Amino acid sequence: MTAKTLGGPPEIQVRALYKSFGDNEVLKGIDLEIGRGEVVCVIGPSGSGKSTLLRCVNLLEEPTKGQVFVGGTELTDPDVDIDAVRRRIGMVFQQFNLFPHLTVTENLTLPQRRVLRRGKAEAARVAAENLGRVGLAEKADAYPSSLSGGQQQRVAIARSLSMGPEVMLFDEPTSALDPELVGDVLAVMRRLAEEGMTMMVVTHEMTFAREVADRVVFMDGGVIVEDGTPARVIGAPRHERTRHFLSRLLDPAMAEVEEETSDQVGGSD
Amino acid sequence: MADTDAVVQPRKKGLTRRQKRSLSRGAQYAVFVAAVIAFAVSADWGRLKNQFAQADIAEQMFPDVITLALKNTVLYTLSGFAVGLVLGMVIALMRLSSVGPYRWFAGVYIEIFRGLPALLIFIFIGVAVPLAFPGTEIVGGTYGKVALALGLVAAAYMAETIRAGIQAVPKGQMEAARSLGFSPARAMVSIIIPQAFRIILPPLTNELVLLFKDSSLVLFLGVTLEERELSKYGRDLASTTANSTPILVAGLCYLLVTIPLGFVVRRMEAKAQEAVK
Numbered sequence: 001m002t003a004k005t006l007g008g009p010p011e012i013q014v015r016a017l018y019k020s021f022g023d024n025e026v027l028k029g030i031d032l033e034i035g036r037g038e039v040v041c042v043i044g045p046s047g048s049g050k051s052t053l054l055r056c057v058n059l060l061e062e063p064t065k066g067q068v069f070v071g072g073t074e075l076t077d078p079d080v081d082i083d084a085v086r087r088r089i090g091m092v093f094q095q096f097n098l099f100p101h102l103t104v105t106e107n108l109t110l111p112q113r114r115v116l117r118r119g120k121a122e123a124a125r126v127a128a129e130n131l132g133r134v135g136l137a138e139k140a141d142a143y144p145s146s147l148s149g150g151q152q153q154r155v156a157i158a159r160s161l162s163m164g165p166e167v168m169l170f171d172e173p174t175s176a177l178d179p180e181l182v183g184d185v186l187a188v189m190r191r192l193a194e195e196g197m198t199m200m201v202v203t204h205e206m207t208f209a210r211e212v213a214d215r216v217v218f219m220d221g222g223v224i225v226e227d228g229t230p231a232r233v234i235g236a237p238r239h240e241r242t243r244h245f246l247s248r249l250l251d252p253a254m255a256e257v258e259e260e261t262s263d264q265v266g267g268s269d
Numbered sequence: 270m271a272d273t274d275a276v277v278q279p280r281k282k283g284l285t286r287r288q289k290r291s292l293s294r295g296a297q298y299a300v301f302v303a304a305v306i307a308f309a310v311s312a313d314w315g316r317l318k319n320q321f322a323q324a325d326i327a328e329q330m331f332p333d334v335i336t337l338a339l340k341n342t343v344l345y346t347l348s349g350f351a352v353g354l355v356l357g358m359v360i361a362l363m364r365l366s367s368v369g370p371y372r373w374f375a376g377v378y379i380e381i382f383r384g385l386p387a388l389l390i391f392i393f394i395g396v397a398v399p400l401a402f403p404g405t406e407i408v409g410g411t412y413g414k415v416a417l418a419l420g421l422v423a424a425a426y427m428a429e430t431i432r433a434g435i436q437a438v439p440k441g442q443m444e445a446a447r448s449l450g451f452s453p454a455r456a457m458v459s460i461i462i463p464q465a466f467r468i469i470l471p472p473l474t475n476e477l478v479l480l481f482k483d484s485s486l487v488l489f490l491g492v493t494l495e496e497r498e499l500s501k502y503g504r505d506l507a508s509t510t511a512n513s514t515p516i517l518v519a520g521l522c523y524l525l526v527t528i529p530l531g532f533v534v535r536r537m538e539a540k541a542q543e544a545v546k
Contacts (some may be wrong), residue, residue, distance in 0.1 A: 058442055060448060086447065086450045087450035089448070097445035099445070114455055163449060163450065
């Protein structure tokens with residue numbers, strides 16, 4: 001990847017972030033900055049807190065302590081208009097979460113009309129444009145249940161893009177997909193990255209992380225263990241925990257041996 | 270069971286399992302047929318026909334039983350359903366509210382109105398309230414009273430149904446809506462409630478059937494001739510003719526509506542089952 005010029009303030013800034021569910025401390029002091037146009041992949045074993053971190057960035061999870069800034073606005077400020085900030089942050093879920101009672105086009109137009117108060121014609125135009133972008137223009141009138149998982153996820157991406165976000169968050173976007181459907185979704189994400197979208201991606205797709213990400217962040221046990229270029233973190237990990245994780249990904253049979261590391265959290269991913 | 274000696278003795282004495290089964294089924298049929306015959310022989314058919322199926326009395330009920338009585342029953346039911354739906358929705362949302370007193374109030378409401386007989390509510394609205402507050406008039410006269418009484422009862426049941434429906438919508442739907450910038454209220458109205466209603470359409474229709482039958486409690490309100498519904502109409506005519514045919518006809522009119530509605534509910538449930546796969 002060509003190095004991006006990352007001038008100005010960071011698009012996403014996480015400062016000393018803590019999050020507990022009851023007695024279970026999932027995030028233990030996270031500091032992270034993501035510049036404008038940067039693509040950052042967050043990897044780590046399940047229960048490492050990576051999904052929780054992502055969900056804290058648009059405040060779907062309320063942090064216990066610490067600050068989150070997106071585009072210079074502090075989301076953790078109790079007086080912030082969270083709905084207004086979220087309009088600038090697109091979120092893509094593992095389970096797609098399309099609205100099943102609406103057609104594909106309605107999934108894309110309803111949020112624009114209700115939230116952004118766009119007119120009917122403009123909403124339809126933006127929807128058609130974004131459906132084209134994810135290669136699903138012909139599915140405009142279909143209902144989500146008639147689409148494959150990969151198509152649903154691309155519609156979900158188009159729905160987020162229709163709101164004109166400055167930042168896109170991806171929470172394991174391909175984990176619920178059959179292997180043969182993963183490629184189409186990753187292709188859409190790759191194109192988005194090339195267009196200069198600021199992206200934070202929680203994923204297990206190492207090839208994607210290696211080829212598309214500007215930075216890879218490895219999390220384990222609620223802390224960031226390594227943060228660097230893909231070549232550095234994936235290619236030449238410095239920490240034992242990172243090496244363990246990567247070797248388990250490459251050779252799942254090893255997983256049995258290493259199971260005791262940190263698998264308590266559950267839930268968020 | 271004698272099955273244990275099957276190992277020792279493959280062809281055991283006595284009845285095999287298959288023989289036992291057909292014997293048992295045969296016995297059940299025999300009892301049923303005997304009961305039907307006993308009833309047919311012992312019943313006084315002439316008397317039954319006289320009391321319940323007099324064609325001229327039945328004839329004299331038409332068209333009023335449809336144009337007046339059934340019409341009023343439907344009207345009472347629908348107005349009660351409308352009041353119950355609106356009130357039930359409010360109670361359901363209160364029950365799910367983050368504000369404690371709202372939840373508390375909704376809980377008490379549901380417990381009270383599910384726990385009391387509908388008849389008592391009718392008497393309360395029809396007799397107790399006018400007695401206690403002589404000046405007040407419930408808007409819509411009898412229709413208003415019935416709508417209110419039926420609605421108050423129905424709201425308690427519907428609130429629980431609606432709450433369950435809202436909670437049955439996957440959590441991800443609210444999260445997706447919120448992350449697109451919907452406020453909680455707008456997400457509820459545009460995204461969650463439409464899906465909840467799809468889920469609860471069968472139980473809501475069942476509630477409609479229940480209300481349809483409960484509208485017969487109007488009998489206890491004291492209504493004008495024009496306001497009579499099926500039960501009252503049937504009973505009045507039964508006493509003037511000293512014959513039970515009107516009761517039978519009124520009953521058939523209820524079934525005319527409830528059986529098709531029940532069929533619709535089963536169809537919807539089957540379809541919903543299919544959608545889940």
